[in-house]
Amino acid sequence: MRRGAMLDLVLTNKEGLVGDVKVKGSLGCSDHEMVEVEILRAARRVHSKLTTLDFRRAQFGLYRDLLGKVPWDKALEEREDQDSWLVFKNHLLQAQERCIPTKMKSGKNAQRPARMNKELLGKFKLKAYRG
Incomplete structure (x- = not known):
């Protein structure tokens, strides 16, 4: 945070994947700060479905x-x-x-x-x- 404004974004490919976002302390001597996020289990359990060609039946x-x-x-x-x-x-x-x-x-x-x-x-x- 610089002067009270968060400069970073947390981007996900699924809605509801990330819960609490907390800004932690400074990372060493740099002006960057650590960000802690909670990844919600329910959103992670979604299995992606993949369509492939079935060459055995071609x-x-x-x-x-x-x-x-x-x-x-x-x-x-x-x-x-x-x-x-x-x-x-x-x-x-x-x-x-x-x-x-x-x-x-x-x-x-x-x-x-x-x-x-x-x-x-x-x-x-x-x-x-x-x-």
Whole structure:
């Protein structure tokens, strides 16, 4: 605080995440002061949900066919680089949306690497218990 005015802000990405904000003493010999905040538990327990592509159920044959049927010469004819990229990206994303389903990941599963499926995790747990 300088002359009674707080100069720092506490920014969060969720409403109600921070409780009491207290200004503590000076930090060493500098003119900066320490700020203590209380992080509320209820707001932290919210799990984010992540949508990912499910390549195990993808139809790559259909994906290849859809992109192969696009008349690329006509689609990209007389276009600038940026416009060509946008046309290509649009076709690619449309084919992806049609051929590669999505799945929701949340909680602990969102943090686990994709290569760690249930079968591998079960084997690791068995080894851990056997010691």
